């Protein structure tokens with residue numbers, strides 16, 4: 001297939017849905033005893049709801065939404081730390097638009113901007129580099145955020161800053177990796193998962209082998225998937241077939257984009273610039289060993305935490321911040337609760353008045369439910 005329409009072909013979708021129904025019946029899954037498949041990536045969550053796949057598949061399949069929205073997994077304390085940097089008078093704080101309205105305990109970057117902080121939206125860390133070149137008397141900080149998909153571009157910007165000898169450019173590094181939180185979820189006895197739809201964009205960078213432990217150590221299937229409806233339906237079918245056949249393998253449905261061993265140029269840039277942090281705090285999961293990346297010593301002058309003595313580099317350590325009263329972001333983010341079961345969904349929390357990042361991020365599960373279901377999904381108030 002060459003064109004996007006071919007990945008949305010209704011006839012092919014019907015055939016896949018029929019095959020999914022057949023295999024689900026062969027497994028014996030029902031609405032009361034469903035097969036629980038976690039789509040890790042927030043982009044997949046949105047695609048499932050945008051195309052109504054959750055309604056179209058056999059009722060014996062339950063989609064569990066995973067922790068693959070990089071903005072959503074940021075804990076409140078981390079948002080506060082970035083506002084602390086942004087509010088310094090010498091700083092121009094640059095960020096992707098997605099992070100502007102994410103609330104911390106001290107408000108959002110947008111609110112910090114309205115209070116006078118110089119916060120600017122950029123489309124690439126290279127835009128932040130250009131700002132640093134044009135403003136040699138200011139400190140330009142880039143909000144480095146995201147999984148392995150965005151990590152290489154931040155690494156390349158740091159390498160470029162080093163080549164140019166820029167001294168007024170730093171990165172507030174919040175880059176994280178997908179495998180450690182999956183291990184944390186699999187180690188949780190409360191999580192009943194039968195298989196995974198693996199992230200397409202992240203896997204483009206890291207390849208498929210970092211997921212081997214899911215099949216080898218936990219006996220669960222994972223299929224790396226694309227983002228079109230037929231991609232997702234085919235991936236779900238591949239997961240179901242493995243479950244029916246008693247197999248646990250890592251398969252690649254998105255082979256047209258995802259190389260088995262990832263992208264060597266991106267992986268080399270990541271290895272050159274970053275090393276694993278001992279641990280990193282995730283919303284809803286707490287500190288997870290080796291799940292975040294920090295800037296290596298040789299590039300430490302480009303590390304905003306070190307330069308400003310904030311976050312993990314703060315002299316007195318970090319202060320965790322509890323989620324707001326009644327907010328269930330952590331439970332939703334880790335697939336323990338559906339967005340509609342949060343008492344705040346559609347009441348205290350809407351896209352206009354978000355309480356949590358999951359309602360404002362373009363990859364957040366609550367935003368997906370609200371965008372494609374809206375107020376009709378609200379559970380009656382008790």
Ligand code: SF4
Nearest residue numbers: 328329342349356366
């Ligand atoms: S509805 Fe709002 S408060 Fe509840 S989990 Fe979603 S983002 Fe968090």
